[in-house]
Amino acid sequence: MKRINILLPIILLFSGCNDLLEQKPMDQISDASFWNKPEDFELAANDFYYSLIEAPQYIDRNSDIAFGSGTNDISDGSYIAPINSDDWDNAWKGIHTTCYLLKKAEESGLTTEIDRWRGEAYFFRAYNYWNLVKKYGGVPRIEIPLNVTSPELYSERASQAEIIDFILSDLDKAISRLPKQSELSGNETGRVTQGAALALKARAALFQGTWEKFHQGTNAGTYLQVAVSAAQEVVDSKEYELYNEKGEESYKYLFILEGDDSKEILLARRYYALRRVHNWTRELWFNAMVPTKNLADMYLATDGLPIDKSELFNGYQTQNSEFENRDPRMSMTFIVPGSSIFFEGGNWTVTYPGFTGNNATHTGYMIRKFLDETNDAAQFIGEYDFKEFRYAEVLLILAEALYEQNEFISDQELHTTINALRKRVNMPALTQAFILSNGLEMREEIRRERTVELAFEGYRRDDLRRWATAENLLPQALRGVKFAGTEYQAKFPELSIGRDIQIDEEGFVIVQASDSRKFEVPKHYLSPIPLQQIQLSNGKMEQNPGW
Numbered sequence: 001m002k003r004i005n006i007l008l009p010i011i012l013l014f015s016g017c018n019d020l021l022e023q024k025p026m027d028q029i030s031d032a033s034f035w036n037k038p039e040d041f042e043l044a045a046n047d048f049y050y051s052l053i054e055a056p057q058y059i060d061r062n063s064d065i066a067f068g069s070g071t072n073d074i075s076d077g078s079y080i081a082p083i084n085s086d087d088w089d090n091a092w093k094g095i096h097t098t099c100y101l102l103k104k105a106e107e108s109g110l111t112t113e114i115d116r117w118r119g120e121a122y123f124f125r126a127y128n129y130w131n132l133v134k135k136y137g138g139v140p141r142i143e144i145p146l147n148v149t150s151p152e153l154y155s156e157r158a159s160q161a162e163i164i165d166f167i168l169s170d171l172d173k174a175i176s177r178l179p180k181q182s183e184l185s186g187n188e189t190g191r192v193t194q195g196a197a198l199a200l201k202a203r204a205a206l207f208q209g210t211w212e213k214f215h216q217g218t219n220a221g222t223y224l225q226v227a228v229s230a231a232q233e234v235v236d237s238k239e240y241e242l243y244n245e246k247g248e249e250s251y252k253y254l255f256i257l258e259g260d261d262s263k264e265i266l267l268a269r270r271y272y273a274l275r276r277v278h279n280w281t282r283e284l285w286f287n288a289m290v291p292t293k294n295l296a297d298m299y300l301a302t303d304g305l306p307i308d309k310s311e312l313f314n315g316y317q318t319q320n321s322e323f324e325n326r327d328p329r330m331s332m333t334f335i336v337p338g339s340s341i342f343f344e345g346g347n348w349t350v351t352y353p354g355f356t357g358n359n360a361t362h363t364g365y366m367i368r369k370f371l372d373e374t375n376d377a378a379q380f381i382g383e384y385d386f387k388e389f390r391y392a393e394v395l396l397i398l399a400e401a402l403y404e405q406n407e408f409i410s411d412q413e414l415h416t417t418i419n420a421l422r423k424r425v426n427m428p429a430l431t432q433a434f435i436l437s438n439g440l441e442m443r444e445e446i447r448r449e450r451t452v453e454l455a456f457e458g459y460r461r462d463d464l465r466r467w468a469t470a471e472n473l474l475p476q477a478l479r480g481v482k483f484a485g486t487e488y489q490a491k492f493p494e495l496s497i498g499r500d501i502q503i504d505e506e507g508f509v510i511v512q513a514s515d516s517r518k519f520e521v522p523k524h525y526l527s528p529i530p531l532q533q534i535q536l537s538n539g540k541m542e543q544n545p546g547w
Contacts, residue, residue: 015459041117052269063460065295077518079526094128107395119177126170143427196267202230214468231398238293251330268385281377299330304428316482335366344378363480480509
């Protein structure tokens with residue numbers, strides 16, 4: 001049973017740097033009557049948790065592994081610099097409130113008794129800067145709360161590396177002040193711990209390390225070592241482990257209600273019945289996001305080989321054939337045609353993804369991952385958490401960073417990282433000998449493992465950007481199931497090829513042709529700074545290249 005442990009946030013008088021925060025509403029608590037005891041700082045810190053990523057997450061629709069209800073302006077390259085952006089504004093609001101707590105902590109005269117809430121402020125300041133830097137690159141570095149007269153409002157952008165360094169510094173301050181997971185009391189489940197701060201440190205360092213390596217930087221090794229050290233510290237802490245409580249179906253159940261508060265979760269956006277709920281299950285039922293052939297083809301056959309090398313791969317002739325003899329995560333991420341899916345009223349319904357009716361999708365695929373199996377979720381009130389920081393990602397970071405340091409990873413290192421994930425789903429181990437004997441590439445297999453394990457959790461586009469492969473992969477056509485000459489065509493004879501459904505020369509469905517997809521270099525490696533921010537900076541803030 002999930003515990004309700006983070007109090008509803010109080011609206012505090014955070015003197016703001018924008019007009020939304022200039023006035024003093026009568027229902028707010030003034031500074032004079034607040035910030036006097038540790039409980040005040042705890043209550044203020046509760047508000048930080050609202051900056052965690054919310055479900056539903058459809059970021060992967062901007063990549064090569066997912067498609068939405070239609071084309072989007074990011075995938076087709078037609079988007080323009082916005083006047084304003086919630087991504088920008090919300091991150092800066094989060095930074096401001098954390099800076100304000102840190103300022104009040106310094107002024108309060110309180111010391112170690114509020115160290116934990118300082119730690120949470122440092123974590124969430126780093127988290128909000130992380131959300132900015134991965135999207136925009138360098139941004140202004142602000143360490144104090146601002147008001148309308150602050151000269152720092154007109155700061156120039158720090159470099160991407162400088163912001164990453166600032167994030168790492170804040171996380172070190174957080175780690176020294178935060179408790180371990182095992183030190184949380186029962187009603188504190190869900191609060192930030194050392195493990196979450198280390199995971200964010202590893203994530204940010206891996207991003208910058210690989211960005212430096214593949215974008216002609218000069219300091220990749222330093223950041224990769226930080227990523228290795230932070231991820232290894234999480235592993236060595238013994239505070240976390242992969243979720244295995246549902247046996248061979250553990251991967252499926254991890255992402256819904258059964259997986260909440262498991263030992264794999266380092267930090268999650270929390271949802272509660274009657275208080276804060278989401279509608280992700282129903283939206284995915286009706287295909288707000290669907291998988292593509294790019295993702296489907298990444299899942300290995302059960303002999304551990306890619307499908308173009310494995311004799312176990314059964315091809316595409318029937319609706320089920322491509323799902324046979326595959327990594328079990330495929331059938332726990334995709335709806336396998338003919339499998340039973342929970343619908344409202346306690347009913348299990350045999351589901352066949354297709355191109356007409358309630359199960360119509362653009363690609364012929366449907367998502368199984370994140371579909372809860374409760375009546376509440378079926379009736380618009382899903383309450384399972386969005387697991388943003390989980391132990392599996394830490395293991396993937398460790399494997400990738402170890403490999404990219406010297407372009408080598410030992411079998412023992414594979415055993416404790418990649419193969420721990422494969423063991424959960426009974427897949428063969430990855431070893432140096434297996435790579436050599438089958439003509440594989442270790443980097444490709446590590447990246448494959450990351451993609452299938454983290455599918456639809458919002459990582460893919462950022463991964464392609466940091467690897468500098470976005471310019472090659474994102475302009476390619478998005479495809480779906482094989483239609484021509486297969487069971488799909490026989491099942492949907494009313495669909496005319498070329499009129500109702502588009503296919504390529506191999507007979508696969510085309511949902512977005514290559515000439516409708518675009519990724520410009522260097523323009524699309526970073527998002528545009530909102531135009532109003534450029535205008536308000538009095539010439540201090542430069543736009544990203546190409547915008």
